[in-house]
Amino acid sequence: MSNLAVLGLQWGDEGKGKIIDLVAEHFDIVVRCQGGNNAGHTVKAGGQVFKLSLVPSGILRPGKISVVGNGVVIDPRAFMEEVDGLRDKGVPVDGNLLVSNRAHVVFPYHPVMERSTEASPGGRRIGTTARGIGPCYEDKAARRGIRVADLLSTDTFPDRFRSIAKEKAAVAAAAGIEGPTWDTDASVAGYLEMAERLRPFVRDTTRYLNDAIRQGKRLLFEGAQATMLDIDFGTYPFLTSSNATAGGLCTGSGVSPRMLHDIVGVAKAYATRVGEGPFATEVTGPSGDSLRAAGAEFGTVTGRPRRCGWLDLPLLRYAHAINHLSTLFVTKLDVLDSLDRIPVCTGYRYKGSPIDWMPAVAEEYAEVQPVYEELRGWNSPTPTIRDFGRLPQAAKDYIAFVQDRIEVEIGGVSTGPDRDQSIIRPGSVLARIAGA
Ligand code: GDP
Ligand code: IMO
Ligand code: MG
Numbered sequence: 001m002s003n004l005a006v007l008g009l010q011w012g013d014e015g016k017g018k019i020i021d022l023v024a025e026h027f028d029i030v031v032r033c034q035g036g037n038n039a040g041h042t043v044k045a046g047g048q049v050f051k052l053s054l055v056p057s058g059i060l061r062p063g064k065i066s067v068v069g070n071g072v073v074i075d076p077r078a079f080m081e082e083v084d085g086l087r088d089k090g091v092p093v094d095g096n097l098l099v100s101n102r103a104h105v106v107f108p109y110h111p112v113m114e115r116s117t118e119a120s121p122g123g124r125r126i127g128t129t130a131r132g133i134g135p136c137y138e139d140k141a142a143r144r145g146i147r148v149a150d151l152l153s154t155d156t157f158p159d160r161f162r163s164i165a166k167e168k169a170a171v172a173a174a175a176g177i178e179g180p181t182w183d184t185d186a187s188v189a190g191y192l193e194m195a196e197r198l199r200p201f202v203r204d205t206t207r208y209l210n211d212a213i214r215q216g217k218r219l220l221f222e223g224a225q226a227t228m229l230d231i232d233f234g235t236y237p238f239l240t241s242s243n244a245t246a247g248g249l250c251t252g253s254g255v256s257p258r259m260l261h262d263i264v265g266v267a268k269a270y271a272t273r274v275g276e277g278p279f280a281t282e283v284t285g286p287s288g289d290s291l292r293a294a295g296a297e298f299g300t301v302t303g304r305p306r307r308c309g310w311l312d313l314p315l316l317r318y319a320h321a322i323n324h325l326s327t328l329f330v331t332k333l334d335v336l337d338s339l340d341r342i343p344v345c346t347g348y349r350y351k352g353s354p355i356d357w358m359p360a361v362a363e364e365y366a367e368v369q370p371v372y373e374e375l376r377g378w379n380s381p382t383p384t385i386r387d388f389g390r391l392p393q394a395a396k397d398y399i400a401f402v403q404d405r406i407e408v409e410i411g412g413v414s415t416g417p418d419r420d421q422s423i424i425r426p427g428s429v430l431a432r433i434a435g436a
Helices: 016-026 076-088 109-119 133-141 148-152 157-174 184-201 205-214 246-251 285-295 313-323 362-367 393-406 429-435
Strands: 004-008 029-032 041-045 048-052 065-068 097-100 219-222 262-268 271-273 307-309 327-331 341-350 353-355 369-376 410-414 422-424
Touching: 004 016, 004 246, 016 041, 016 219, 016 262, 016 327, 016 410, 016 422, 016 429, 029 205, 065 205, 076 184, 097 184, 097 205, 109 133, 109 157, 148 157, 148 184, 157 184, 205 219, 262 313, 262 429, 285 307, 313 341, 313 393, 327 393, 327 429, 341 393, 369 393, 393 410, 410 429, 422 429
Parallel strands: 004 219, 004 262, 029 065, 029 219, 065 097, 262 327, 327 410
Antiparallel strands: 041 048, 271 307, 341 353, 341 369, 410 422
16 A cells, blocks of 8 residues: 655645645555644644644644654653644544654753854754754664653652652853753653653554555655755754755654655745745845735744745756655645746856756855746636636646746645645546545
8 A cells, every 4th residue: 555755845834734734635544654742733724724833734633643753852841732733622632643652852951052043153053943853863862862761760860860860950051051941850750740641642553554564554654844844955054953955854754765665745836934044036125025015924833034035946956856856746826826927946147157956054045046937827716617628828837837847746725724625637646545
């Protein structure tokens, strides 16, 4: 039985949550593999709006199992708040939501450490979500992290936490960190309480997923963040601390690459970015403001206004190369509905010469000159259109242009936030995947 991944291709917030929710009905298990509560996935379904962060968007589909994999970093309090919020909205979470015992835990010293690096005068401010995600992954890589299984070992956890917290306090003092830090005794008590609330969800999810594969179950992998925020392939250092590209799905779940059969890339019909870092096609001033207003581009997690710009085809070609997509889902096409002309970046020039690959160095990427072609706008509303053939001709031309330049099928188009404001092209790879 074939498995599927849904990944963001730009700087996040492409609408991955909506697409996961849309296709989840065809799968048995939805798995998150990386990131933490820096992710914010908004899904509109059944007249309700759900803002998911750590919990996979598959949770909204009855009868599906949602798994938070080993590659995710978990703030137990944020997780339980999300679970309680879902329960309040009548979404079942008991028995159908599992958390990996190998996932690393975010502790109160992580956001404190992050505040210090973000404020450091000599350092480079990333504009993070301030959830302690980067410092938690740092501890994981440094082999001093505390995992969910360690938190649940309540006889040994307090000593372990106290000893690491003491080291962190020394680092914080040496760095002259200002503002509130953490209370170690209160943290121990709070985390012991959280451990008991978390315990019913915890499993060896790697074993669970591999058993499920043997039983012929279909898996849907839910990406968080996106290619240009990937720790290896994004605009380093202005990115997140995990692998948000295809490879991260395997290391973050314990499922072999041979079990990843299809990959759907999700891209907005334009581009956005939250936080610092280069953004070649960024549009500031009134055009950027009107894109932001039309697309309601404010962060789900932090509420920050998202930087907006035009569609960047070299970037999407790069993302396609890294992820080797089966098909592409273009979201938020409706946001362009009222434009007469739509600029699309078709190439980059660097120091006067054309380049055909993403520079590895952020400072170089910041100097890249985008080359634009202007396409005809369609100037008519698309949100009620459910059939690809009924899209305005100029919208179809826009899609065809993008498809030709990226050399990957555009199998789906989204024209509004609702589950049903989605068009899957008949005969496309996406139609085959969704219908199989
Ligand atoms: P994610 O992080 O990739 O899941 O994306 P977010 O949920 O952070 O951001 C996408 C936002 O766009 C959400 O508020 C969605 O409800 C909304 N959205 C998704 N698809 C569409 C679309 O086709 N049109 C419009 N107007 N909004 C959309
Ligand atoms: P979803 O899954 C958009 C950005 C932050 C910051 C950088 C590092 O909703 O697409 P971090 O807190 O991860 O250390 O911040 O990455 N960022 C996101 N931007 N969508 C996200 O997730 C993001 N997760 C992190 O704004 O620039
Ligand atoms: Mg988001």
